[in-house]
Amino acid sequence: MVNYVKIALLVSAVCMEAVMAHGLEVSSVIGDHMVLQRDARVALWGWDTAGTELQISFRGQTASAKADSNGKWLVRIPSGDAGGPFILKIQGSSELVFNDVLVGEVWIAGGQSNMWWPLVKCENADKEIAAADYPRLRMWDANTADKSAGWQATTPQRTVKAKWEVTTPETAKAYPGVPYFFARDLFIKLQVPVGVLNLAVPGTDIEMHMSKALGDACPPSGTDKKPKEDNTAGYGQLFNGMVLPAAPFTAKGFLWWQGENNADRPTQYKSLLAALIQEWRTVFEIPDAPFLFVELHNFGNRIDRMQDAPWPALRDAQRATMLKVRNAYLVGVLDICPDPAGIWEIHPTRKQVAAERLLHAALVTAYGNGNDVGFGPRFKQAIFKDGAAVLSFECVGGGLQAVNGGELKAFTLAGADQKFFNAAAVIKDGTIVVTAKEVPQPVAVRYAWANNPVGNLVNKDGLPATAFRSDDWELKMDK
Numbered sequence: 001m002v003n004y005v006k007i008a009l010l011v012s013a014v015c016m017e018a019v020m021a022h023g024l025e026v027s028s029v030i031g032d033h034m035v036l037q038r039d040a041r042v043a044l045w046g047w048d049t050a051g052t053e054l055q056i057s058f059r060g061q062t063a064s065a066k067a068d069s070n071g072k073w074l075v076r077i078p079s080g081d082a083g084g085p086f087i088l089k090i091q092g093s094s095e096l097v098f099n100d101v102l103v104g105e106v107w108i109a110g111g112q113s114n115m116w117w118p119l120v121k122c123e124n125a126d127k128e129i130a131a132a133d134y135p136r137l138r139m140w141d142a143n144t145a146d147k148s149a150g151w152q153a154t155t156p157q158r159t160v161k162a163k164w165e166v167t168t169p170e171t172a173k174a175y176p177g178v179p180y181f182f183a184r185d186l187f188i189k190l191q192v193p194v195g196v197l198n199l200a201v202p203g204t205d206i207e208m209h210m211s212k213a214l215g216d217a218c219p220p221s222g223t224d225k226k227p228k229e230d231n232t233a234g235y236g237q238l239f240n241g242m243v244l245p246a247a248p249f250t251a252k253g254f255l256w257w258q259g260e261n262n263a264d265r266p267t268q269y270k271s272l273l274a275a276l277i278q279e280w281r282t283v284f285e286i287p288d289a290p291f292l293f294v295e296l297h298n299f300g301n302r303i304d305r306m307q308d309a310p311w312p313a314l315r316d317a318q319r320a321t322m323l324k325v326r327n328a329y330l331v332g333v334l335d336i337c338p339d340p341a342g343i344w345e346i347h348p349t350r351k352q353v354a355a356e357r358l359l360h361a362a363l364v365t366a367y368g369n370g371n372d373v374g375f376g377p378r379f380k381q382a383i384f385k386d387g388a389a390v391l392s393f394e395c396v397g398g399g400l401q402a403v404n405g406g407e408l409k410a411f412t413l414a415g416a417d418q419k420f421f422n423a424a425a426v427i428k429d430g431t432i433v434v435t436a437k438e439v440p441q442p443v444a445v446r447y448a449w450a451n452n453p454v455g456n457l458v459n460k461d462g463l464p465a466t467a468f469r470s471d472d473w474e475l476k477m478d479k
Helices: 002-016 125-130 177-190 212-216 237-246 266-283 310-324 351-365
Strands: 035-037 041-047 053-058 061-066 072-078 083-091 095-111 134-141 164-167 194-198 253-257 291-294 328-331 378-385 388-394 400-402 411-414 420-422 424-428 431-435 444-447 457-459
Touching: 035 194, 041 083, 053 072, 061 072, 095 134, 095 177, 134 177, 177 194, 177 253, 177 351, 212 266, 237 266, 253 266, 253 351, 266 291, 266 310, 291 310, 291 351, 310 328, 328 351, 400 424, 411 431
Parallel strands: 035 095, 095 194, 095 253, 134 194, 253 291, 291 328
Antiparallel strands: 041 072, 053 061, 053 083, 083 095, 134 164, 378 388, 388 431, 400 457, 411 420, 411 444, 424 431
């Protein structure tokens, strides 16, 4: 994938610089009220008349740059420790002054509707909005298009119609719920300014959020359906119109919730998600940044058996990506919808739950909080012996348990014939022992393998396990 990323970036750079600059300008992500990542050499960039010498001043530090033959310039300047407000000044053919600049923690949020879902539609919205008085929490929302359809472009854009907002009850109404709750709780935890760049757009394939060249390099395979041609017309266009105008704004890490639109292409998604992670890290120039992504939640009718369906297959692709890509982590939310969930609960309103799980993950992966487990039980291996599957896990914290101390559910076993049956599961000596009378010689085990499973495995920190399987058989799909 590395070569494809380099090709995509080269194409983007050529297209971006094709328009000559005449006078000093910057992307809208550099503006009043912005939050810069603390303790970093943060990227600042823009355009000016070719050959212009520029000077950038911030917190007593200065950096120099020269606009190249296409007018592009970029500098990195030390941000220092958390604090503010400060003034950022850029002097070139003219002068730009940005006020009320804070320094703290910055995260980039992307995906489709569940990451975009507005605070005003979340659970307890009135109470949450009334309490949203956090002047040191800022949001830059790139999705200001009509009906939140996102800004699409066939060629890379320099900027997008967006601005940094200071959090008040009035401004928070339009905020995306998960990024807001994550930022709020991170602010409360760390007591430093927090900024979020929102790049999420509802109803979108993952290919819209990455360069078209890279998306084309990851074609459907196996049992994947081929997308209709009219659905692929916008591939790469949100990357051009929203992602590139924000890059390379320096951040701590990424938050991602997407996959619903790609659920009928789970095999392809393994390549697509891994490629997107690498491309976003590359364009934002933060190659080691944690990438935290949300498992597809429980959805549809509750079912107490294994189900060959798109959503568990997509979850499997998400889990495979976590295991393959360095510093990428999957956050479980199979309990986010009410029990029993509504048939079409595709937009659960309890966004606080997802944000809290993302925060747990961030505290461990980005901030080194050793007192937090960070994740639910993570399947490690299965040993098949004496007619049972003995499962071991990571991230167990104080131990494994079923929700409310009940019996473990949603485990299934299969023999060599690949036919799965419901199985009994018990916790024993830190492992889970799974048996089924219909499967005297099991060779495969799966957990929570349905669109809306009844799984209830958690650790004693209350964090749920994600769906998993021990086999690598070709996945089937119910018609």
